[in-house]
Amino acid sequence: MAESSTKDRLLAATLTVVAEQGIAKASARTIAAEAGVNQALVFYHFGSIDDLLVAACEHGARQRVEANREAIAEVASLPELVTVARRLHETERAAGHVALLGQLLAGAPSHGPLAAAVATGLGLWIAxxxxxxxxxxxxxxxxxxxxxxxxxxxxxxxxxxxxxxDGVDAAGASSALTALEQLAGLAAVLADLGPLEARAVRRHLRRASTTTAR
Structure with a gap:
């Protein structure tokens, strides 16, 4: 078995175990069994379980961003951005990636460098x-x-x-996304204002910002 193939299988297996069984079950034995390899290979390739979790987190984030980059890049308006986010939410949830994210966020405080890896992964989406x-x-x-x-x-x-x-209130999450679509529509209207109206809005927003800062 090629080294790269073994590492890829361990990374994929780690993500599967965390998503389906929880981060507490992410042991060398469980991950190796999921990957179909000897558990000694976990330590040979990654050194420790925490290092494997970090690598898997960053690997998974890169995969998800690359899979959705084209759809995000093609967005042509602010309301469409929210529409794409809603679609991504549905597909990511169905694929188990929402459960994975929840486990990674829950486990980050107790798994050393995992918090930084989760932040790095989210940073890819933010970019x-x-x-x-x-x-x-x-x-x-x-x-x-x-x-x-x-x-x-x-x-x-x-x-x-x-x-x-969404995991505890799917209807509430859907309602929140609808509200974000409405806000995006309002922002799109503001963005398309003519010069005179735009100056008036900017003056008002600057005054409001100054008042809030006080």
Whole structure:
């Protein structure tokens, strides 16, 4: 068996075990059994279970981002971005990736460097969203009022929260996504304002921002 093939099988097996059995069950024995290899290969290739979890987390995040990059890149409006997010939510949940994310977030505090790996994985999603938002908001009436990086993080955090919330209240999560679609529609209207209206809106928002800062 080629070394790369063995490593890939262990990475895939780790993600499967965490998603289906929980991070507490992610032992060398369980993962090796899922991969169909000797458990000594876990330590040969990755050194420790925590290092394997880190590698699997980053590997899985790259896979999911690459699988969805084209759909995200083709987004042509803010409402469409939320529509794509809703579709991704449904497909990711059906594939077990929502359960996986929940386990990784739950296990991160007790598995050393896993927290940084989860943050890195989420950072890959944030970078994709930031690229889209930057493109959609460029040269619009509200371009200079929006912290695109901060907004991308807020979108990603909202999506993560809705992914987890869906497990206990699917109807509530769906309602929240609908509300986000409405907000995106409102933002799209503001972005398309003419010069005079845009200046008035910017003045109002700046005053509101100053008041809030106090």
């Amino acid at each position: 994709e969203v930031e690229s889209v938002l930057g493109r959609l908001l460029a040269d619009t009436a509200i371009a200079d009022l929006v912290d695109v990086t901060g907004l991308a993080r807020a979108v990603a955090a909202s999506f993560v929260g809705l992914e987890l919330y």
